[in-house]
Amino acid sequence: xxxxxxxxxxxxxxxxxxxxxxxxxxxxxxxxxxxxxxxxxxxxxxxxxxxxxxxxxxxxxxxxxxxxxxxxxxxxxxxxxxxxxxxxxxxxxxxxxxxxxxxxxxxxxxxxxxxxxxxxxxxxxxxxxxxxxxxxxxxxxxxxxxxxxxxxxxxxxxxxxxxxxxxxxxxxxxxxxxxx
Numbered sequence: 001x002x003x004x005x006x007x008x009x010x011x012x013x014x015x016x017x018x019x020x021x022x023x024x025x026x027x028x029x030x031x032x033x034x035x036x037x038x039x040x041x042x043x044x045x046x047x048x049x050x051x052x053x054x055x056x057x058x059x060x061x062x063x064x065x066x067x068x069x070x071x072x073x074x075x076x077x078x079x080x081x082x083x084x085x086x087x088x089x090x091x092x093x094x095x096x097x098x099x100x101x102x103x104x105x106x107x108x109x110x111x112x113x114x115x116x117x118x119x120x121x122x123x124x125x126x127x128x129x130x131x132x133x134x135x136x137x138x139x140x141x142x143x144x145x146x147x148x149x150x151x152x153x154x155x156x157x158x159x160x161x162x163x164x165x166x167x168x169x170x171x172x173x174x175x176x177x178x179x180x
Contacts, residue, residue: 045152
């Protein structure tokens with residue numbers, strides 16, 4: 001433990017400017033995570049084909065190959081209960097990520113010296129769980145038999161958001177408030 005503690009002290013010397021840089025980096029990482037989650041939930045690129053793209057809220061179809069995309073409702077072939085589960089868990093993930101950042105900032109000012117940011121980490125891991133459920137349900141229940149399409153950048157950004165929420169959640173649980 002002394003080796004690890006010594007390593008942390010060399011990584012973040014006790015100079016106030018270095019601590020400010022570390023906190024700014026943590027907040028930037030968390031804001032990046034929130035950006036990825038919101039982008040994935042809102043943007044319209046979860047599934048692509050030659051003349052169709054869909055997201056969690058609707059689909060766009062190119063009519064008559066005239067480069068005009070027309071918004072349409074989600075296909076009736078999508079089971080509404082699975083789609084609503086994906087929508088709900090994606091939105092919950094965004095909300096929990098924002099709430100986790102608020103809790104982290106609150107804990108910065110109220111947490112005692114040497115204490116861990118456990119509540120922030122748990123809330124962030126709940127956000128991680130929510131986006132994982134949304135992605136898992138979407139992957140398992142939508143576009144399974146379709147061979148002429150591919151997953152879009154919003155879907156990929158959701159997976160990056162999952163990875164970042166997992167990383168920041170674990171980081172918050174491990175992180176301690178400096179005692180000196």
